[in-house]
Structures are given as structure tokens and as C-alpha cells.
Amino acid sequence: MxxxxxxxxxxxxxxxxxxxxxxxxxxxxxxxxxxxxxxxxxxxxxxxxxxxxxxxxxxxxxxxxxxxxxxxxxxxxxxxxxxxxxxxxxxxxxxxxxxxxxxxxxxxxxxxxxxxxxxxxxxxxxxxxxxxxxxxxxxxxxxxxxxxxxxxxxxxxxxxxxxxxxxxxxxxLPARELSAGLAEVIKYGLIRDLPFFEWLEAHMAELVALDEDALRYAIYRSCENKAEVVAKDERESGERALLNLGHTFGHAVENAMGYGVWLHGEAVAAGTMLAADLSRRMGWLSDADIARMRAIFVAAGLPVEAPALGVERYLDLMGLDKKVVDGKIRFVLQQGIGKSLVTSDYDKAALQATLALAA
Amino acid sequence: MxxxxxxxxxxxxxxxxxxxxxxxxxxxxxxxxxxxxxxxxxxxxxxxxxxxxxxxxxxxxxxxxxxxxxxxxxxxxxxxxxxxxxxxxxxxxxxxxxxxxxxxxxxxxxxxxxxxxxxxxxxxxxxxxxxxxxxxxxxxxxxxxxxxxxxxxxxxxxxxxxxxxxxxxxxxLPARELSAGLAEVIKYGLIRDLPFFEWLEAHMAELVALDEDALRYAIYRSCENKAEVVAKDERESGERALLNLGHTFGHAVENAMGYGVWLHGEAVAAGTMLAADLSRRMGWLSDADIARMRAIFVAAGLPVEAPALGVERYLDLMGLDKKVVDGKIRFVLQQGIGKSLVTSDYDKAALQATLALAA
Incomplete structure (x- = not known):
């Protein structure tokens, strides 16, 4: 223990x-x-x-x-x-x-x-x-x-x-729900912990096979990352928002499909890939990084394509998101793997192009 | 201001x-x-x-x-x-x-x-x-x-x-509701502020007549008393419970009669007189103190007799009260005017006799 x-x-x-x-x-x-x-x-x-x-x-x-x-x-x-x-x-x-x-x-x-x-x-x-x-x-x-x-x-x-x-x-736990949990584990690597991401790339097969030592380490390291962020920002005024990587897109998916049709972790995985595409269009994430992300989500048994809802429907769904500040949607975006930021300073055309991928 | x-x-x-x-x-x-x-x-x-x-x-x-x-x-x-x-x-x-x-x-x-x-x-x-x-x-x-x-x-x-x-x-504000508010004003004097109680005895007619200076002073002094108690005990683990003088009995009255039939302040006034009777039976409050309390409540236009519900009904209604600790009912009781304590150390027969007054 x-x-x-x-x-x-x-x-x-x-x-x-x-x-x-x-x-x-x-x-x-x-x-x-x-x-x-x-x-x-x-x-x-x-x-x-x-x-x-x-x-x-x-x-x-x-x-x-x-x-x-x-x-x-x-x-x-x-x-x-x-x-x-x-x-x-x-x-x-x-x-x-x-x-x-x-x-x-x-x-x-x-x-x-x-x-x-x-x-x-x-x-x-x-x-x-x-x-x-x-x-x-x-x-x-x-x-x-x-x-x-x-x-x-x-x-x-x-x-x-x-x-x-x-x-x-x-x-x-059903395998599909294990995978959904792995989406959040991977997220910690993506937003702030490159060494953990690399460890996950090396040990994903063990996690999927329920190896206890691997699971204990992955859970501990995930909780440690989350606890560090939460301790700094209990009431979500700043850094804690980074934990929402993929969640703005993901909540739109969950909301549109009906709660529970897509599992939360599945929606986060697909949402994270949309956020990654937007990061790439802003010049902050390389094609190679995107390929690594896609590979690890696939290895974890997760979807990497968001459902086709249409650009307008996505925008409408995200308009009600509680992470909106003064009418402008803020996203968690990546600057490489292991580094992320919360920003509303993105190109609107790039967002449209990203959403068109899922449209 | x-x-x-x-x-x-x-x-x-x-x-x-x-x-x-x-x-x-x-x-x-x-x-x-x-x-x-x-x-x-x-x-x-x-x-x-x-x-x-x-x-x-x-x-x-x-x-x-x-x-x-x-x-x-x-x-x-x-x-x-x-x-x-x-x-x-x-x-x-x-x-x-x-x-x-x-x-x-x-x-x-x-x-x-x-x-x-x-x-x-x-x-x-x-x-x-x-x-x-x-x-x-x-x-x-x-x-x-x-x-x-x-x-x-x-x-x-x-x-x-x-x-x-x-x-x-x-x-x-209807006169009846003004009186109900005065019940809580008087409470601050009773639980912890004898000089304020004496000021209220001298100025009750002005308060009932809506004299602005008297009201401003009474509101300020009441808020000051409550703020002092709350600042010491924000989450109601100790001293804050004193603010519930008359409330255990009062909630039983409100609950039994249907919310809104007795105003909260009216129920607190009658409940405070029941608590005073129990305090008197414990030897903590004199007949003279009880007479002063009765007089000030009457001057404020408040009831001093609780409705006849029967002893058993009162006990049952108070059993669900959230101020119960480990199955034992705790009351706020007085030790003279201006001093109070929270206690479960009272005589059960005395409580029965007090409730029989209202039965």
C-alpha cells in the first residue's frame, strides 16, 4: 500500500x-x-x-x-x-x-x-x-x-x-471502463508530466492487463499530479483549469450524445485529440507529438475521432460550458507533450477548422 | 450609515x-x-x-x-x-x-x-x-x-x-413580522449581552414605533453580537450553538403547526420561555428574571405561551432536531440574563414538567 x-x-x-x-x-x-x-x-x-x-x-x-x-x-x-x-x-x-x-x-x-x-x-x-x-x-x-x-x-x-x-x-471493471480511466491517467502526462507520459508509453500493455504494480504506480502518480494542482488552486481559479484538457470538447460530445452513451473518458480522449489539433494549428504541437498521442490512446483502447456533430452544434454546445469567461470560450491547449496552458488567445478560423474535422 | x-x-x-x-x-x-x-x-x-x-x-x-x-x-x-x-x-x-x-x-x-x-x-x-x-x-x-x-x-x-x-x-414590514424580528434581537441580550438587554428594556417602545436611530443601534448591536460568535465558530461546532436559544423548542412548534403558521420569531419567543422554565427548574434562572423576559417579549408584541402539543409530541418533534448529539437532546439554557450554555446535563423530569406546561 x-x-x-x-x-x-x-x-x-x-x-x-x-x-x-x-x-x-x-x-x-x-x-x-x-x-x-x-x-x-x-x-x-x-x-x-x-x-x-x-x-x-x-x-x-x-x-x-x-x-x-x-x-x-x-x-x-x-x-x-x-x-x-x-x-x-x-x-x-x-x-x-x-x-x-x-x-x-x-x-x-x-x-x-x-x-x-x-x-x-x-x-x-x-x-x-x-x-x-x-x-x-x-x-x-x-x-x-x-x-x-x-x-x-x-x-x-x-x-x-x-x-x-x-x-x-x-x-x-469492464474493459471499456478501464480504458476510460486510462484517458485521465494519460492526461496527467500530457498537461504537466513528460516522464510519466513516457513511462505510460512503455507500460500501457501492463496497465491494460491489470498488472497490480503498474496500476499502483499509475494511480499514485496520477493522484500525485492532481493533488499538486488542487493544493495550489482548490477552487479552480487558475492552474486547476489545466485538468480540463480535452474536457470542453469532451463535454460537448457527452452532452450531444446523451450522458452515458460515450463514457466520460472516451469523450475526453476524443476531445483531447481535437484540442491537440487546435494546438497544432497554433504551431504549438508537432505532427510527431500528435502521432504519439494518437498511438497511446489507441493502445489504451480509446477513441481518437470525435463524433460528427457539425461545427455550429459544437460551438453551441460549448457556449454553455461553465469554463466560459465573459462570453469567450477558453481552451486548455498544449505546448508540446507535458506542457499546457489555458487560453482564449487562439485563432477563430483554426477552431472552425478543428471542429470541421469532427463535422 | x-x-x-x-x-x-x-x-x-x-x-x-x-x-x-x-x-x-x-x-x-x-x-x-x-x-x-x-x-x-x-x-x-x-x-x-x-x-x-x-x-x-x-x-x-x-x-x-x-x-x-x-x-x-x-x-x-x-x-x-x-x-x-x-x-x-x-x-x-x-x-x-x-x-x-x-x-x-x-x-x-x-x-x-x-x-x-x-x-x-x-x-x-x-x-x-x-x-x-x-x-x-x-x-x-x-x-x-x-x-x-x-x-x-x-x-x-x-x-x-x-x-x-x-x-x-x-x-x-407588517407589525407582526417586526415583532418576530425583535425576538432574535432580544435573544442576543439574553445569551451574552446584559447591557444590551437593559437598553432594549428601556427602548422597546421606540423600536416598535420604527424610530430609525433606535433601529440602527439595535441592528448594529445584534449583528455585532452574532458576528463575534460566528467569527469564533464559523461551522457551528461550539459557541455558535448558543444562538439557538429557544430554537429547539421553537422548531418543534413551527414543525407541528406547519411552516409559516407561527412566524419563526414567534416560535423562538415562546420556545425561549420554555427554555427559561427549564433553566429555572435547574435553579439557574430566578422568577424575577423570568418576569423580565416575559415583560420584554410582551412589549415587543410576541407570544410567551407555547401551543399545547402534548409532552410526547414535543419530544418526538425534537428527536429529529439536527442539534441532537449521539441520541441525546442538547438545549441552550440560561444562567441568569446575559449568560447561557449548551448542555445535555439537565434533569429529564424537569424537561417533562416544562413540556407539560405547554401540554
Whole structure:
């Protein structure tokens, strides 16, 4: 097991990364205010891991309230959020009850947001069971739900007490979702860590084959990169925006196709290739760099072509994106591999040409 | 005009108290990130003050989006909250748009919570137009909505950029609501400020008659007391709980009678007299103190007898109160006038006897 400390002053917390952590009550108990937890999970994860985690906690004398939600991005909404509130109120849970998110990014975002807002804030613990949530959504305190008019429009910045990334849970993850998680892993290399990108080029086959040592290193290094960025910029006023490489294009894809049709990581991969094309047109990225990016995404089992939506539809979809500042769309673009910037200083014709590729 | 600075580190903000502040664009402009605001108000306040505030801002070049909600505590819920989100999204409001709450406590709580959660947090300004919201809910960052199973169960701690308490708006406030606000003013004297309580005994007639100097002083001194408590304990782990004097009993009354049947301040006044009776039974408060309390509440036009709900119903209603710790109800009790404590160390028989008074 490896441990990473996310430094956020009084909101600092540890991330433990290793195998079979669901059996480790000793890691969880020190973070509970009282011996009562509500475990929020979904109908896919519950049959796999809920009993194991519950038994671990109950054997340590902790009362467990299970809250099982329907599975899917389409349920990341206020109706599902209310199911959590209702269960907490029915059990008369107090401010000393800890919420545990057991599942992927949707469960983490919903549970974190419920924790941020129930009684104006109760403690919570993240136990991410997908690669994507282990390397991305469980680090940094973003929580929230979707709105019919846009993804993640309602939410809060709220930090967990603890994150347990159990690599063993990845053995039950569909291959397509593993690939989607690798999109975010690759992203860290692209935006700020060339040596990690090179390591990923050398070890992608091991990651896809679920080699535990490779996974632990990739997760640790990803969390380390994200934690460094988040510690500098908790509320997303500056550098943190770099983590959105490929996301402005990617959200447009997810939004247009309907949440959950393209997986988030798939949309990010294709979106990152669009951003790379725009970077190339600005003279900041070489054809050779683009070829390396394409190759690593393909090796990870990810799409590199965005769907044909039409230039106007893309622009319209991106107009609602919350990363817009004063009416001008800002993009995360690359200056070579391992270096990136947030800018609205790009050529509009170049953007049109990039979008035409996907049109 | 008097100004009070609420000290909360990087979340510090000023409260300006005076007459005709709705005309003062100069007080608002320095706090805007861009010249766009959404003014959230209700159908009662809009005809009185929305045009005046809008004109003040528009004359200074600020674009105004009005959001007019139905009036009443029964609308402090997720459906009404969604009306705010919908309007913000339809206008494509960004993180640089400032929300302005123009109204009483319900508008302040709803708007503050919308600001806390829209795009994970946008700036907001409080312009409270009732005495209660000027002395209580606009100071301290509590925001939120009610849930069918309990009041203020969903919410966030979120500080405004600025509070403008315009005394002129109190001239359109119904007398019953002015009295309800005075209940919280009196509370500050009771829990921690004997000289203020004595000042209130001497000046209650002026306050009820809307004397501006008396109101400005009472509002300033109330905000000062609350700001001192909040600055020491932003997230309600300790001293801040003293502000809930009368509230555990009061919430039970509000909850049982239906939100809005008893005004919040009325329920707090009657609840404070129940708490005083329990304090007396514990030997902490004299008959003479109780008589002074009764007299000042009556002078302020407030009820001093709680409704007859029955002992069991009171206990049941208080069991869901979020101030419960580990299953034991804690009360704010007094040790004389001007001194209070939070305790679960009271005699159960005394509590039964107190509740039997209202049964």
C-alpha cells in the first residue's frame, strides 16, 4: 500500500492505494466521529463489494446504513440525490454520521454533494471502485449533480476525510471502463508530466492487463499530479483549469450524445485529440507529438475521432460550458507533450477548422 | 450609515446598516466581478423594491436579471431552488455573475444556497428587507432549504460578499413580522449581552414605533453580537450553538403547526420561555428574571405561551432536531440574563414538567 497526503490546510486528507483495502477497518476507524456510517453505492457495485465492506465495518462495531441507488450517469440528478437525503433523514442521521461513497465517479459525486449539503455538511469517505474515479473524481473535492441544461452545473467543493483506492476492485471493471480511466491517467502526462507520459508509453500493455504494480504506480502518480494542482488552486481559479484538457470538447460530445452513451473518458480522449489539433494549428504541437498521442490512446483502447456533430452544434454546445469567461470560450491547449496552458488567445478560423474535422 | 466587518479570514465581509441604501450603487459595485447580477426576490417584495434596486444598478451600467419567486416559508424547498437554477442557466450565467438576495430570511437562505451550489459556487450579496433577516439570517453564512422531514435539513455554510441592511425597508414590514424580528434581537441580550438587554428594556417602545436611530443601534448591536460568535465558530461546532436559544423548542412548534403558521420569531419567543422554565427548574434562572423576559417579549408584541402539543409530541418533534448529539437532546439554557450554555446535563423530569406546561 502507498499513501499520498493531499495538502489543503485544515482540509488535508490521505489517499491510500493498494490491494484488498476493503478489508482494512483500521484505515477507516480513525476517521469516524461515531461508529455509524451510511454506505452509498449502486445496483452494480452493491452485489460485488457492499457485503464485504459492511462486514469489515460491522466486525469493528460500526453500524452500517446501506443506500443503494440505480446505476448510471443519467441518475446523477436531484431525484437520486433526494433518495440519499430521504434515507439519511429516515434513519435520523446526525452531523456525526459519516457517508461512504462506494462506487465510481457518479456515486462519488452524488455522495460527496449529499455530504456537503446534508445538515450543511457531514464527513465523508471515498472508496472509488473504478480506475477513473481512483485517479480523478476522488481527488480534489469536486462534488455535484447534473441539470437538464448541463453537466455538473449544481455542486460544491467539499473534501473527503479519506480516500481508499482498492486496486483489487478493478478486476470486476469492464474493459471499456478501464480504458476510460486510462484517458485521465494519460492526461496527467500530457498537461504537466513528460516522464510519466513516457513511462505510460512503455507500460500501457501492463496497465491494460491489470498488472497490480503498474496500476499502483499509475494511480499514485496520477493522484500525485492532481493533488499538486488542487493544493495550489482548490477552487479552480487558475492552474486547476489545466485538468480540463480535452474536457470542453469532451463535454460537448457527452452532452450531444446523451450522458452515458460515450463514457466520460472516451469523450475526453476524443476531445483531447481535437484540442491537440487546435494546438497544432497554433504551431504549438508537432505532427510527431500528435502521432504519439494518437498511438497511446489507441493502445489504451480509446477513441481518437470525435463524433460528427457539425461545427455550429459544437460551438453551441460549448457556449454553455461553465469554463466560459465573459462570453469567450477558453481552451486548455498544449505546448508540446507535458506542457499546457489555458487560453482564449487562439485563432477563430483554426477552431472552425478543428471542429470541421469532427463535422 | 454604520459598517460592521465580519471577520472570517479570506471570507470576511462588511455589513452596512442605514437608511435608503438601495440607492447606493457605490456600495455594491466594488463587490461585483463583472457588471451582471441576478436579483432574487419574491412576489411581495418585488413590487416594493425591485424596480428601485434595478434602476440603481442599471444606472451604473450593471445588467440585471430579475428572478421573482412565490412568497412564503412553504416555498423554501427544492422546487423553488430549481426555479433559480433554471433562470441562471437559461441566461447562461457564469461564475462571475453575482446573485443578490432581496427579501427576508427565506429569500436569503434560498439565494445563498443557490449561490453556494450553482457551478459549485458564485458570489452573492444579501439585501435583507425584514428585521429578522437583518439581525439574524444575513449574518453568519447559513444557507439552505427545508425538507418534508425537517426544517433547514439541506444547506451549506456560505458567506456573502456584502450585506446591506436598509432600515427604510422596515416601513413596509407588517407589525407582526417586526415583532418576530425583535425576538432574535432580544435573544442576543439574553445569551451574552446584559447591557444590551437593559437598553432594549428601556427602548422597546421606540423600536416598535420604527424610530430609525433606535433601529440602527439595535441592528448594529445584534449583528455585532452574532458576528463575534460566528467569527469564533464559523461551522457551528461550539459557541455558535448558543444562538439557538429557544430554537429547539421553537422548531418543534413551527414543525407541528406547519411552516409559516407561527412566524419563526414567534416560535423562538415562546420556545425561549420554555427554555427559561427549564433553566429555572435547574435553579439557574430566578422568577424575577423570568418576569423580565416575559415583560420584554410582551412589549415587543410576541407570544410567551407555547401551543399545547402534548409532552410526547414535543419530544418526538425534537428527536429529529439536527442539534441532537449521539441520541441525546442538547438545549441552550440560561444562567441568569446575559449568560447561557449548551448542555445535555439537565434533569429529564424537569424537561417533562416544562413540556407539560405547554401540554
Amino acid at each position: 502507498q499513501t499520498l497526503q493531499v495538502e489543503l490546510g485544515e482540509r488535508a486528507y490521505p489517499i491510500h492505494i493498494g490491494s484488498h483495502l476493503l478489508a482494512r477497518a483500521d484505515l477507516i476507524l480513525p476517521h469516524l466521529k461515531r461508529k455509524q456510517v451510511a454506505i452509498v453505492t449502486n445496483t452494480t457495485v452493491a452485489p460485488l463489494y457492499l457485503e464485504q465492506l459492511s462486514q469489515t465495518l460491522q466486525a469493528a462495531g460500526v453500524a452500517v446504513i446501506p443506500i443503494i441507488l440505480p446505476d448510471g450517469e443519467q441518475y446523477k440528478n436531484s431525484d437520486t440525490l433526494n433518495l440519499i437525503y430521504d434515507a439519511l433523514l429516515q434513519h435520523r442521521c446526525e452531523r456525526s454520521t459519516t457517508l461512504i461513497a462506494l462506487g465510481g465517479g457518479v456515486i462519488g459525486d452524488l455522495t460527496g454533494y449529499a455530504a456537503a449539503t446534508y445538515l450543511r455538511g457531514v464527513p465523508f469517505i471515498q472508496i472509488p471502485t473504478t480506475l477513473l474515479s481512483q485517479v480523478d473524481s476522488s481527488v480534489g473535492g469536486k462534488t455535484g449533480i447534473n441539470h437538464p441544461l448541463g453537466k455538473n452545473m449544481i455542486g460544491a467543493f467539499y473534501q473527503p476525510q479519506l480516500v481508499l483506492a482498492d486496486i483489487a476492485t478493478l478486476h470486476t | 454604520q459598517t460592521l466587518q465580519v471577520e472570517l479570514g479570506e471570507r470576511a465581509y462588511p455589513i452596512h446598516i442605514g437608511s435608503h441604501l438601495l440607492a447606493r450603487a457605490d456600495l455594491i459595485l466594488p463587490h461585483l466581478k463583472r457588471k451582471q447580477v441576478a436579483i432574487v426576490t419574491n412576489t411581495t417584495v418585488a413590487p416594493l423594491y425591485l424596480e428601485q434596486l434595478s434602476q440603481t444598478l442599471q444606472a451604473a451600467g450593471v445588467a440585471v436579471i430579475p428572478i421573482i419567486l412565490p412568497d412564503g416559508e412553504q416555498y423554501k424547498n427544492s422546487d423553488t431552488l430549481n426555479l433559480i437554477y433554471d433562470a441562471l442557466l437559461q441566461h447562461r450565467c457564469e461564475r462571475s455573475t453575482t446573485l443578490i438576495a432581496l427579501g427576508g430570511g427565506v429569500i436569503g437562505d434560498l439565494t445563498g444556497y443557490a449561490a453556494a451550489t450553482y457551478l459549485r459556487g458564485v458570489p452573492f450579496i444579501q439585501i435583507p428587507t425584514t428585521l429578522l433577516s437583518q439581525v439574524d439570517s444575513s449574518v453568519g453564512g447559513k444557507t439552505g432549504i427545508n425538507h418534508p422531514l425537517g426544517k433547514n435539513m439541506i444547506g451549506a455554510f456560505y458567506q456573502p460578499q456584502l450585506v446591506l441592511a436598509d432600515i427604510a425597508t422596515l416601513h413596509t
